[in-house]
Amino acid sequence: xxxxxxxxxxxxxxxxxxxxxxxxxxEEWKPIFSRFHLIIVKDPDLKEDLKIPDGxxxxxxxxxxxxxxxxxxxxxxxxxxxxxxxxxxxxxxxxYVICFDDDCVPARDSNGxxxxxxxxxxxxxxxxxxxxxxxxxxxxxxxxxxxxxxxPFSLRNGVDCGLSCGLxxxxxxxxxxxxxxxxxxxxxxxxxxVLTVPSRTMMPVSGINIGVNTELVGPxxxxxxxxxxxxxxxxxxxxxxxSGMCVKVVCDHLRLGVKSGLPYVWRKERGxxxxxxxxxxxxxxxxxxxxxxxxSVRLSKEAVTAEDCVAEIAASVKEKLGxxxxxxxxxxxxxxxxxxxxxxxxxxxxxxxx
Amino acid sequence: xxxxxxxxxSRYKFIYYLVFFPAELSDRFLVVSSSSISCIEQNLRAMAxxxxxxxxxxxxxxxxxxxxxxxLDFLDMWRPFFEPYHLIIVQDGDPSKVIKVPDGxxxxxxxxxxxxxxxxxxxxxxxxxxxxxxxxxxxVSKKKYIFxxxxxxxxxxxxxxxxxxxxxxxxxxxxxxxxxxxxxxxxxxxxxxxxxxxxxPFSLREGVPTAVSHGLxxxxxxxxxxxxxxxxxxxxxxxxxxxxxxxxxxxxxxxGMNLAFNRDLIGPAMYFGLMGDGQPIGRYDDMWAGWCTKxxxxxxxxxxxxxxxxxxxxxxxxxFVNLKKEYKGIYxxxxxxxxxxSVALPKDCxxxxxxxxxISKQVKAKxxxxxxxxxxxxxxxxxxxxxxxxxxxxxxxxxxxxxIAK
Numbered sequence: 001x002x003x004x005x006x007x008x009x010x011x012x013x014x015x016x017x018x019x020x021x022x023x024x025x026x027e028e029w030k031p032i033f034s035r036f037h038l039i040i041v042k043d044p045d046l047k048e049d050l051k052i053p054d055g056x057x058x059x060x061x062x063x064x065x066x067x068x069x070x071x072x073x074x075x076x077x078x079x080x081x082x083x084x085x086x087x088x089x090x091x092x093x094x095x096y097v098i099c100f101d102d103d104c105v106p107a108r109d110s111n112g113x114x115x116x117x118x119x120x121x122x123x124x125x126x127x128x129x130x131x132x133x134x135x136x137x138x139x140x141x142x143x144x145x146x147x148x149x150x151x152p153f154s155l156r157n158g159v160d161c162g163l164s165c166g167l168x169x170x171x172x173x174x175x176x177x178x179x180x181x182x183x184x185x186x187x188x189x190x191x192x193x194v195l196t197v198p199s200r201t202m203m204p205v206s207g208i209n210i211g212v213n214t215e216l217v218g219p220x221x222x223x224x225x226x227x228x229x230x231x232x233x234x235x236x237x238x239x240x241x242x243s244g245m246c247v248k249v250v251c252d253h254l255r256l257g258v259k260s261g262l263p264y265v266w267r268k269e270r271g272x273x274x275x276x277x278x279x280x281x282x283x284x285x286x287x288x289x290x291x292x293x294x295x296s297v298r299l300s301k302e303a304v305t306a307e308d309c310v311a312e313i314a315a316s317v318k319e320k321l322g323x324x325x326x327x328x329x330x331x332x333x334x335x336x337x338x339x340x341x342x343x344x345x346x347x348x349x350x351x352x353x354x
Numbered sequence: 355x356x357x358x359x360x361x362x363x364s365r366y367k368f369i370y371y372l373v374f375f376p377a378e379l380s381d382r383f384l385v386v387s388s389s390s391i392s393c394i395e396q397n398l399r400a401m402a403x404x405x406x407x408x409x410x411x412x413x414x415x416x417x418x419x420x421x422x423x424x425x426l427d428f429l430d431m432w433r434p435f436f437e438p439y440h441l442i443i444v445q446d447g448d449p450s451k452v453i454k455v456p457d458g459x460x461x462x463x464x465x466x467x468x469x470x471x472x473x474x475x476x477x478x479x480x481x482x483x484x485x486x487x488x489x490x491x492x493x494v495s496k497k498k499y500i501f502x503x504x505x506x507x508x509x510x511x512x513x514x515x516x517x518x519x520x521x522x523x524x525x526x527x528x529x530x531x532x533x534x535x536x537x538x539x540x541x542x543x544x545x546x547x548x549x550x551x552x553x554x555p556f557s558l559r560e561g562v563p564t565a566v567s568h569g570l571x572x573x574x575x576x577x578x579x580x581x582x583x584x585x586x587x588x589x590x591x592x593x594x595x596x597x598x599x600x601x602x603x604x605x606x607x608x609x610g611m612n613l614a615f616n617r618d619l620i621g622p623a624m625y626f627g628l629m630g631d632g633q634p635i636g637r638y639d640d641m642w643a644g645w646c647t648k649x650x651x652x653x654x655x656x657x658x659x660x661x662x663x664x665x666x667x668x669x670x671x672x673x674f675v676n677l678k679k680e681y682k683g684i685y686x687x688x689x690x691x692x693x694x695x696s697v698a699l700p701k702d703c704x705x706x707x708x709x710x711x712x713i714s715k716q717v718k719a720k721x722x723x724x725x726x727x728x729x730x731x732x733x734x735x736x737x738x739x740x741x742x743x744x745x746x747x748x749x750x751x752x753x754x755x756x757x758i759a760k
Contacts, residue, residue, distance in 0.1 A: 110513065133691065134606035136568065136660050137575060137590065144592055146585065149578040150607025150641040152691045153684065165539060172540060175552040182549065187540070189547055193594040201601035203537035204553025234552070241553035260539050284556065291536065291555045 010095045011122065014039045014088030017102055018081060020048040027053060028105040032116050039088040041066075045080050061087060069345065076337045082207065082237050083223035090345050095215050096125055100265060101208045101234065107169045107266040110190045120263035121164045121211030124194055128158025129257020131199040139194040139259070162217040162256040163247050166209035167191070168267040173206040173234065175284060194261040199252045202295050205244020208234065209265045212247075216256055219306045219342045220247045224334040225290075227282045227327070233270065238283040238290075242331065245294040250309040253299045282327070289324050293317070310339050409526050413438045416499040416525070419491035423447040423483075424505060429456045431508050435519045439501075442491040444469075447483060464490060476741040479734040484630025486639035488610065492617065492624050493742055499528060500621075501614040506669035510572045513593050523663035524567045524614035527597055531561025532657020534602040542597040542659065565620040565656040566647060569612035570594075571667040576609045578637075578684070579677035586673065597661040602652045605694055608644020612665045615647075619656055621746075622706045623647040625738040627731060634727050635686070636679030642731075645694040650709040653699045682725075689724045693717075707739050714739075 013036050015022075022040070026033070030053075038058035042050055044066055052060070066079050066087050079087050085099055098121045107115050127141040133155050140147045140156075147156055172187040179185075197203050212221055225242030251258050297316050303309045314335035321328035418439050420426070423446040429436065433456075441461035445453050449465035469490055470477045480490045485504065492500055501521055510518045530544035536558050543550045543559070550559055575590040600606050615624060623646050626639035651658050697716060703709040714735035721728035 134600055134604050134660075136570065136606055136609070138594060144588070145575070145590065146577060146581050146588065148607050148609070149576050149581075149637065149680075150609075150644075150687070151578075152687050154688050155691075167539065172548070173552045174549060175554075178549050178552075185547070185549065187548065189595055191541065191594055191596040192592055193596060197537050198601050198604035200603050201537050203539060204551050206539065206551065206553070238553065244553075260537070287553060287555045288557055291558075295535075 008035050011036050011118070012039055012088075012092040012094040012097050013037070013118065014041065014085050014092065014097055014099045015102055016041050016043065016082060016085035016088065016099075017050055018043045018046065018084075019102055020046060021051045022102060023051055023053050025102050025105065026056065029100075030055065031114070032106060032118050036118065037094070039091055041079070041084040041088045041091075043079075043081055043084045059091070061091060070341065077223060077334055077341070078226055079223065080226075082234070083226065083239050085207070086221065086223040089212070089214065089218065089221050090342065092214065093346075095213060096122055096211060097214050098122070098211045099207065099209075101267070103268045103270050104168070104208060104265040105268065107264040109264075110192070115263050115265075117166060117209065117263035117265055118211075120194075121166065124164035124259045124262075125161050125211050125213050127161065129161040129196040129259055130155065130158045131196050131252070131255075131257045134198060135195075138261070139196070142194065158257070160213070160216060160256050161196075161259055162213050162251045162254075163205070163244075163258045164211035165203075165205055165244075165258065165260040166211070166263045166265060167261065168206075168208060169264045171267040171269055173208055173267075176236070177284070190264060191261065194259050197248070197258045197260050199255075202245060202248060202291060203258075203260065204241050205247065205258075207240030207243070208267065209263070214346075216254075217247050217250055217306050218346065219310050219339055220250045222246065222310070222335055222338045224331040224338060225327070226331075227286075236283070238286070241283075241287070242290065245290070246310065246313055246335075249294060249297055249299070249313060250306050253303060253309055254306070286325065286327065289321060289328075293321055307339050307343065310335055314339075409522055410529070411438060412499060412525055415497055416440075416501060416521075417442050417491070417495040417497040418521075419444065419488055419495065419500055419502040420505060421446055421485040421488035421491070421502075422453060422505045426453060426455055426505060428505050428508055429459060433458070435509070435521050439521075440497070442495055444487050444491045446485065446487045462494075464494070472745075473741055476737050476744075479625075479628070479737040479741065481626065481629045481633070481639065482631045484633075484636055484639060485610065486626035486629040489624055489626040489643070489738075492621060493738075493745055495617060498616065498618050499525070499614065500617050500624075502610060503613075503665065504611045504667075507571070507611055507665040507667055510664045510666040512595075512664075518663055518665075520569060520612065520663035520665050521614075523597075524569065527567035527659045527662075528564050528614060528616055530564065532564045532599040532659055533558065533561045534599050534652070534657050537601055538598075541661070542599070545597060562655050562657050563616070563619060564599075564659055565616050565651050566608075566658040567597075567614040568606075568608055568644075568658065568660040569614070569663045569665060570661065571609075571611060572664045574667040574670045576611065576667070579673045579680050580684070582670070582673035582676065586670070593664065594661065597659050600648070600658045600660055605645055605648055605691065606658075606660065608640050608647065610640030610643070611667065612663070613640075620647055620651060620706055622739060622742045623650045623710055625710070625735060628727075628734050634725070635682045637676060638680070638683040638687070641683075641687070645690070646710065646713055649694055649697050649699070649713065650706055653703065653709055654706070682727075686724060689721065693720055707743065710739055711736060 038056050040060045042062045044063035098118050109115050136148050137145045169187050222243050223239055225239055299309055299312045303312050314332045318332035419442045421444045441459055443463040445465040449467045455461050469480050481487050512518055539551050540548045573589050624643050627642040629636045629639045699709050699712055703712050714732045717728055718732035
């Protein structure tokens with residue numbers, strides 16, 4: 001396999017700061033982050049000042065920046081909690097944006113070596129994806145493997161990859177009921193694979209550890225679906241699940257790929273699942289409506305960019321899901337608003353339908 | 355299907371009710387009031403404990419089918435894992451050759467004369483001089499599950515050095531549900547040590563019955579001839595510790611080297627086509643069976659898993675010989691893939707046989723013009739179903755019901 005030359009200038013690392021003291025987080029990631037430009041966005045609800053060590057090439061955005069950039073639209077979109085990272089995507093000018101939750105640190109592989117999660121995301125994004133036919137040896141572009149017998153040759157060029165979804169050792173991304181059911185469950189299984197999630201197959205995209213090609217799918221990474229009682233614990237959010245499904249629909253329509261698997265990060269303990277169990281889980285209930293919708297949404301031939309796709313998805317959400325629950329109608333409006341803001345603040349996405 | 359993994363099913367049902375209908379909980383699952391969180395915790399943990407049971411051996415429910423033209427020496431290495439099971443050996447090639455089966459195995463052996471005797475004129479659908487003949491073994495078996503393996507496949511070791519009991523893993527795969535409608539990013543959620551991730555809808559967490567378990571290979575990977583020619587020395591050293599369901603609507607290249615399936619659910623679809631002697635193509639037998647099988651599984655709501663277990667594939671076949679066999683297949687598959695991707699089975703195809711015959715009709719109608727071979731293949735597919743039904747009477751393979759007595 002040809003060596004992938006990563007141009008550091010093409011990469012931004014975005015971190016949403018939900019806790020004030022980022023010192024240990026930044027120190028742990030320093031060997032991996034230090035080459036890159038960082039964008040740190042402070043949760044606008046966080047009152048204390050952030051503590052960030054020196055030695056990084058970074059830009060910090062806080063509530064005042066968000067208000068300034070958003071201007072009159074500042075009430076339309078909430079960047080509270082985990083959604084603050086979307087402001088980071090908005091501010092980035094780079095092709096590849098890699099994003100981690102602030103309770104994750106570098107993991108070690110089965111040989112005990114530190115995993116460079118950023119390089120792995122970039123490798124995933126910079127090599128083709130294969131969404132139209134499943135390769136049983138997983139990502140055929142990885143060193144030491146290839147397409148298997150029976151894989152049609154016409155599909156071996158693959159397509160561009162828009163999204164790279166990583167995984168988590170230690171505390172995996174489970175919802176609250178699962179955490180209560182299995183409080184001692186820790187993910188210790190290192191699965192040494194990257195694979196393309198097939199076209200027309202939906203999946204839950206976790207925002208904890210992802211990489212995005214913003215030129216291809218940027219506008220679809222949107223903070224649209226937020227619960228009324230959304231908390232500061234991952235299993236009380238669904239914004240990333242919604243955004244991920246939008247991205248998957250966009251990728252399927254534009255014939256782009258979504259990869260899942262490596263890299264792993266090490267996710268630390270946070271929050272009390274039992275406490276969450278006492279709250280209502282709107283997110284879990286709403287997923288029953290969300291999933292069938294995304295599985296069946298189809299976009300028109302005229303939708304040739306990510307923005308076009310998002311606009312059509314939003315219209316469809318309003319029409320089909322709006323009547324089911326007002327949170328969906330709000331999500332649709334937010335998606336439309338987001339596209340306007342994206343256009344205003346960033347370049348439009350370059351990619352036409354392949 | 356809940357009889358396979360009662361613990362998991364009732365656990366998810368419980369959570370489903372907890373989330374959606376908390377008021378009904380005390381009637382259905384809890385003896386005492388559901389208002390106490392610690393009570394809920396205790397019940398949840400008790401249910402989790404139920405599902406941690408040992409894998410059944412299925413000694414009398416599973417046959418191991420092995421096609422061979424050489425010898426069966428490889429069975430000595432598999433002895434600790436295979437000895438409890440009944441073997442069906444399908445001897446390809448010269449029927450006068452005597453193939454010795456190592457001592458201690460319970461087996462039945464069929465050579466070409468036996469195939470001809472048992473099937474009469476229908477024997478024309480069984481390939482000669484190709485491992486595709488293995489499907490004869492599927493047809494004559496009387497068991498619920500089949501595991502098939504090539505005679506150049508040996509026991510592999512996992513990264514800790516422990517020998518892998520491939521058969522046990524296949525059984526685990528077949529006895530736990532599949533999840534074809536929504537991709538779980540932590541792979542098979544029914545494996546110990548993992549679960550469904552956040553965002554996975556609860557209504558889909560019971561899964562569907564698993565029809566096929568497709569295993570992989572360490573050492574010599576299953577590459578086609580062109581790839582073998584370009585990379586003759588590449589060996590698969592990567593142990594990927596995952597099993598996953600291949601999503602609905604997605605095709606894959608099914609390799610017959612290390613494969614297990616539920617014969618009751620999908621048996622008639624496992625026809626390995628016309629290959630080898632007298633045929634224009636070879637090394638596409640398992641591919642053909644896999645595409646038909648996947649289309650039918652998708653239609654009937656059954657699951658196909660791939661990943662673990664690994665076996666150690668020792669023999670790299672001659673790439674020039676392979677190229678000759680595969681040559682037509684390589685460019686025919688460009689027509690075959692769009693064909694299979696667009697096959698639509700009518701609603702009244704409610705059994706595997708009906709689905710399979712419908713596919714054979716469409717093969718004739720749409721692929722006959724690619725090459726006359728496909729007309730012959732379509733006829734052979736119909737012959738196969740006739741032969742299957744004759745040898746397996748009154749045991750309809752209706753996908754989701756099970757009340758038919760043996």
